[in-house]
Amino acid sequence: MARGRDQMADDRRLKVLSAIVTDYVRTREPVGSRAIVERYQLGVSPATIRNDMAALEDEGYIHQPHTSAGRVPTQKGYRLFVDEVARIKPLSAPERAAITALLTGEVDLDQVVARSVRVLAQLTGQLAVVEYPSLRRTALRHLELVVLAPTRVLLVIITDTGRVEQRTVSTPATEVLDPVAVEHLRVRLNAALAGLRAESVIPVLTALKEQASEDERALLTAVTSALIEALRPDAEERLAIAGTANLARSTPDFSCLGPLLDAIEEQVVLLRLFTDTSDVLPAGGAEGMRVSIGSENHDDALAEASVVTAAYGAGTGDAVAHLGVVGPTRMDYPATMTAVRAVARYLSRFLAGPDQAA
Numbered sequence: 001m002a003r004g005r006d007q008m009a010d011d012r013r014l015k016v017l018s019a020i021v022t023d024y025v026r027t028r029e030p031v032g033s034r035a036i037v038e039r040y041q042l043g044v045s046p047a048t049i050r051n052d053m054a055a056l057e058d059e060g061y062i063h064q065p066h067t068s069a070g071r072v073p074t075q076k077g078y079r080l081f082v083d084e085v086a087r088i089k090p091l092s093a094p095e096r097a098a099i100t101a102l103l104t105g106e107v108d109l110d111q112v113v114a115r116s117v118r119v120l121a122q123l124t125g126q127l128a129v130v131e132y133p134s135l136r137r138t139a140l141r142h143l144e145l146v147v148l149a150p151t152r153v154l155l156v157i158i159t160d161t162g163r164v165e166q167r168t169v170s171t172p173a174t175e176v177l178d179p180v181a182v183e184h185l186r187v188r189l190n191a192a193l194a195g196l197r198a199e200s201v202i203p204v205l206t207a208l209k210e211q212a213s214e215d216e217r218a219l220l221t222a223v224t225s226a227l228i229e230a231l232r233p234d235a236e237e238r239l240a241i242a243g244t245a246n247l248a249r250s251t252p253d254f255s256c257l258g259p260l261l262d263a264i265e266e267q268v269v270l271l272r273l274f275t276d277t278s279d280v281l282p283a284g285g286a287e288g289m290r291v292s293i294g295s296e297n298h299d300d301a302l303a304e305a306s307v308v309t310a311a312y313g314a315g316t317g318d319a320v321a322h323l324g325v326v327g328p329t330r331m332d333y334p335a336t337m338t339a340v341r342a343v344a345r346y347l348s349r350f351l352a353g354p355d356q357a358a
Contacts, residue, residue, distance in 0.1 A: 123343075
């Protein structure tokens, strides 16, 4: 809001803006001064409300579509609403029960991520995205080597977040694998690498190769290459997506839905949104959450969309992945922020272990 304004007038105009955003999100209809007077007890006359709406329009927070008597929020208006008005609200009992069910029973990471993305789409009515914990940002818990053929083994990588990746490793045709040697190498690798993060793995593997005997060097070289490939900085991340049909139901909010759906299918756009938040302010004072609106997404395909994201990880400040929702700028921001934060917290508790997930 403009500096130097009377504080009471500024506070009231924020309430008027909040009323316009709330009603427009609910009805998709322009909001007039009469509706604000009837639905919200602001304690001022209709003329004052009209003056406030005129001031908000002059400052670019709302605009008048076509010849309608009502007003709708602009991107700038949504931004002010998110930063100054929208607040995380408590979960309802059904919402809390739905999210708690994510962690019920003996489930692995894949199951939890799959459930999380579905519940997030249901709670928000938007497209939901959950990023699997990155191999690069987690520590190795265990490596398994399984002989598949005389010159092939299966490398199974298990991280401390429960993520499991598999790679098939081949040795030269002249190097027939000895199961006893494979088991010996598996034990050595786990003793040397368990608990290490990706950036610490390469020097340890290099030292192991230098110490390896001729009999195990070929296999160790092949395993080392596969493991480094899996942990490389630009390794492909995995996303779980649900609720694409929710975007289709929002068609009136988009001038053209095709480019947005194409961008989502590409996935690289979504991954960039999780990490490129340099000029996007925290959402409504909610630490660890971000809301990017319209042009803040830096992609023409998302120019009419809003993205609400949060990070999750096993410990405070230990983010290993992100989740979020994509929807129209005409979004119920407080409810969406609540759901995103809640699912992020439950995923964090799952990663922290059974004692924290209860």
